[in-house]
Amino acid sequence: MENQDFGQRQMFQGNWKCSECAAEITELPFEPSGDRPLFCRDCHRAKRSRF
Numbered sequence: 001m002e003n004q005d006f007g008q009r010q011m012f013q014g015n016w017k018c019s020e021c022a023a024e025i026t027e028l029p030f031e032p033s034g035d036r037p038l039f040c041r042d043c044h045r046a047k048r049s050r051f
């Protein structure tokens with residue numbers, strides 16, 4: 001069983017750009033490693049729905 005507490009999740013603030021549509025990303029639910037492409041919420045969802 002997983003312990004998921006939505007709404008209490010830590011967000012990382014920053015200034016990134018989506019690798020797909022170049023949209024501005026100001027916060028992420030995880031800490032970006034820097035060597036991986038970042039996707040905005042829309043692109044992330046579009047990618048996930050494909051699988």
Ligand SMILES: [Zn+2]
Binds near residue numbers: 018
């Ligand atoms: Zn995007």
